[in-house]
Amino acid sequence: MEAIKILGTDDTPGIVLDAENDVFEISGRSLPEDVTSFYEPVLNWLDEYSENPKPKTEFVFKLTYFNTASSKVLLDILMKLEDIHSTGKEVLVKWYYPDDDEDMQEAGEEYADIVDVNFEQLSC
Amino acid sequence: MTKENNEKGFLEFVYNFYKTMKAHEITLVYEGEITHQITKAFTSLTESNMSKEMESNNVQRKVFHVMVECLQNISKHADTFGQNDYVYSGRGIFLVSKADSEYSVTTGNVIDNYKIDELTTLLEQINSLDKEGLKEMYKTQMKEGRLSAKGGAGLGFIDIARKTGKKLLYHFLPVSETTSFFLLTSTISRNI
Incomplete structure (x- = not known):
């Protein structure tokens, strides 16, 4: 599967989805002008990946900010990971938050409540 | 009135406007269309102003969050007004003010009257909830809501x-x- 590599900007996150090298990561800031079209390739990639996922998927979220429209799409991404998990494959979400950012920590806890996937919270 | 007097009157208005801004500690004011570029610039x-003033990370992050959601509310929800060749939408007024103890972010935009009841119900529902209640409402809306064509998730006010x-x-x-003109003001305490 072809990898996705998108460099982050001050309003869009950096994204690496590289199954071959086991790197799945979204980092930085997310307030794209058009949330739907920005994340569409990511969601499509995950759909394709979920047809034949690795035995273990470790997905890293290292976001410093996301707006409410992005929060909805992040849930869509996590629900795709939940689908992979429900087929018996191992999925671990590593949720990084700046160590003084309670809101980002809480956001991770809320997602962990909603989706049935293993979450690990890490401060950075 | 002569042209000269007219111009003088305008310049005096600008000075009074400046004094009013100072009196209300307004650090940013804008009227017009809210685009993504405007959101990024503001x-x-x-x-950078907050960081120069050594505001805590926590306050900076909260002000940033509130500004983005308020600006996006205008760009996605401000209704059209004007007639014929002068029809405006996605426009409004946006103000940031800074007092000793708090920042305020205020928006104003035109909305169609038939939306007032629904909007009031939503705002009152949010105001009736405590921290836990808001958290549950956010989670429910995130799960059940859909992104609108304009990219709204219905989460801005709750956030x-x-x-x-x-x-x-x-x-x-x-x-x-x-x-009607819909005004909303949000304050962020500087002592958090």
Whole structure:
């Protein structure tokens, strides 16, 4: 599967989805002008990946900010990971938050409540 | 009135406007269309000002959150007004002010009157909830809501209430028979 590599900007996150090298990561800031079209390739990639996922998927979220429209799409991404998990494959979400950012920590806890996937919270 | 007097009158108005801004500690004011570029410019300007003033990360992040959601509310929800060749939408007024103890972010935009009841119900529902209640409402809306064609998730007001920890203060004023001006102000305490 072809990898996705998108460099982050001050309003869009950096994204690496590289199954071959086991790197799945979204980092930085997310307030794209058009949330739907920005994340569409990511969601499509995950759909394709979920047809034949690795035995273990470790997905890293290292976001410093996301707006409410992005929060909805992040849930869509996590629900795709939940689908992979429900087929018996191992999925671990590593949720990084700046160590003084309670809101980002809480956001991770809320997602962990909603989706049935293993979450690990890490401060950075 | 002569042209000269007219111009002088305008310049005096500008000075009074400046004094009013100072008196209300307004650090940023804008009227017009809210685009993504405007949102980026205002947030980065405010961020660099806050960082110069050694505002805590926590306050900076909350002000940033509230500004983005308020600006996006205008760009996605401000209704059209004007007639014929002068029809405006996605426009409004946007103000940031800074007092000793708090920042305020205020928006104003035209909305169609038929939306007032629904909007009031939503705002009152948010204002009736405590921290836990807001958290549950956010989670439910995130799960069940859909992104609108304009990219709205229906989460902005809930997020503002959660980030500020305060009630949403709002007001409607009549503009025409079919439209009103919707004002909303959010305050972020500087001592958090």
